Amino acid sequence: MTTDSRPVQTNEQAGENSRPCPSTADDFFHRGLDLHRQEAADSAISLYRQAISLCPEHVDACFYLAILHRATGAPEEAVHWFGRAHSLVPMEPVIAYELGITHYSLGQHQMAIEQFQKVLALDEMHWQAAYNLGTAHLAQGRMSEAINAYHRAAQLNPQDADIHFNLGLACKKAGRLEEAVQSYLCAMEIAPDDAEVHYNLALVYKALGCKDDAIASLEIAVALRPEYGAAHGNLGVLYLDQDRVDAAIGCYSRLIELDHNAVSARHILAALTGVTTPVAPSAYIAELFDSFSSHFEERLLVDLEYRTPWELKSLLLADSGGVTHCKRLLDLGCGTGLVGQIFQDISAYRVGVDLSPKMVASAAAKKVYDELVVEEIVTFLEQNHDPFDLIVAADVLIYVGELDRIFATLAQALARNGRFLFSTEQLAGQGYQLCQSGRYAHAFSYIETLAARHGFRILSTQSANIRKEKGTWITGELFLLGF
Template sequence: MTDPLEQAKARFLEANAHFEAGRLADALHSFQAALSLAPGRPSILANLGITQVRLGQWAAALDTLAQATQADPSNRDAWLALAHAQEELQQWAPAVQALQQALPLGPSTAALWLALARCQLRLERPAEALRAYEEALTLDATLAEAWSQRGSLLRDAGQLAEAARSFQQALKHGGDDELNRFYLASVTEQPVPERPPLAYVETLFDEYANDFQNHLVQALNYQAHRTLLAPLVESRARFSRVLDLGCGTGLCGQLIRPQAETVDGVDVSGAMVAQARASGVYRQVVHGELLAFLRASTEPADLVMAADVFIYVGALEAVFAAVRQRLAPGGCFAFSVELADAGQDLVLLPSLRYAHGGAYVERLANATGFRVVRRWEAPLREDQRRPVMGLYFHLAPAE
């Protein structure tokens, strides 16, 4: 009778041949057969777990690689594969631990430091993430992703000149042109981009969606929605159709719904749209860009609202013109903007938000056929416990 260990060795070698040839399903089957003949064998566990990672079988890989690293803590490939699976399952802290176990077991690589930086970033550990990005760049100075992320961390820390250099390096080494030029403009005196990259805004709010409402209202003391709509709520005005631009999870919609026959929303973030739809406040919520939403229909609205939305829009000429086309006679266009410094029209701040000047908004309102019904200054939210001031407007069609 053939020795089980010899059979296990044969199946193991067979599995390795399948793996090298890219036949991952066959490799998986053969590694599993080898393991059944030699339970707990570290080399089989490691290779099986790596194969499961390659196949995207994250949960199974997690179990297999935990056994492999326990059986042989010196197997660097097993630690790296374990960290990969943990990243995919958004288990950021265990992934950091696995990567830190892998580091002393072999030469440093830029890819390893990049993975560590991404996980530290997810854990909101900016100093550790910055160090990891810099280690990656020491090993490979052409990594556009590392330059771009380094720039963002330095921008958040107020080191604007060094952040600018990082974004310039990201552009030099093939980083996303639109995104890095947008970042660069936020920390330099370069011309202000008229609008942010759509992918940036969508990704930002997709990642923010699950904790958006709690974080915004509780941590940032967000009040723009209540401040903007307070005069309309107090007057008990009635609206046939309301358009909620950049509706998010539905904070404005919930406030105005008792006074409206229908409320329609639009948001660029699919995750936000899902939450707004689930609220039951809206007749419909469109996943898309607000300007396209405004232009897609001629059905009039008697209230168009945008609370703390234009900070992610930029130049407002096209939006104002589109709202004017949709707004019914006697209707109201209610919105807020973050307040720019005196004498400034449109500014891209290091926070990657736009600020607008009051004179700019009023000129634009007059040019597009509006009159100012109300204008007042009040906080929008807080940043590090300091109020962020905004301008609030209610416009009506000019007679």
């Protein structure tokens, strides 16, 4: 998905300085300018500096010295000389504009904003300043200000596709999706062969629930740019949502050819073609949940009617010889911290582990964990030295097929008389199976065999509706294990 703004636009033209300077200073300047045009940078810099040493108020020498420093990778020096030229001629918009551009290149966004605002005060028709003012506001996350600046730029130069593109981006970030669609459509009229415009329009259509329109835009994007991996990936997701499995298989096969998110693509392709692998790749899980992190709980609890952590807690408390309070709780695959919240009242010390850094950041914001770790769960369990009284894995083992290694490490990590509480998706058969969803289902007999092999007793089980998928309940099993 594209989130960066289009490149900053520059105009490196400046008028001649009218301030009187010694003719020798002007000679040095013009000789430097000739060498500058011939790309003899070092010699040009030396001559510009000699002109300035003879005439410290030589604006043109300061300005072009700054231009040359920026072009040769010395933006800090460029800021100094643009600033000096600006102090000599503060009412010249060209100098203020170039100073703003250089501040922006250094990540000094607020200083850039101030310069672009000065330019517009001096020249209200300067559309590049309005455009880059929007870009600087966008970089600082000020969506409303960015939108206003881009609107001004679009009024001044309505035929510039980049302005409409960035206006669409700012509107999308601000949640003004209908406006974003209109902006991308304007950009598309100007630049119909720009695959990135069609791609970003598709993302907005997808967010609006206009899936057919999103698919149409993505199909145009990949036709224009066959190597556009992100577009193939999003197209595959949308094809699957419409049960167009063969078309989705084509997308994921293409991702593997392009080596774009190939690890995840191979996992999904295996799921779609009936191949059962031992485990979902860590990269796939981390990427999947990172992408969901900003709206995970809303989608899970509202759209999918997810209640598994509450039902697991009820299963635990219903056990006559079970745990009503524990010292140390381990939340495997903690996500955004639902288990930590729900089990907070029956645990003294809580540790959360997850592969997704963004999920862990969301969990940290809840302030219910004493420790949070970004790690693969088996690696964490193997390195753990402090036993836990209760280990919870709510909808975590559905991303692992072969559970033998996990059960072995859990047996080492669980305290004596401890409890292991988890959920699975039901499989009416033997062993485990990778489903088209990319998740694994496990047979009850498989869990029974593993539990016995590693010294666990199944204390309690319960069938449950795990979540909805396309409006239909996924049936699962809740387990409470102990020694």
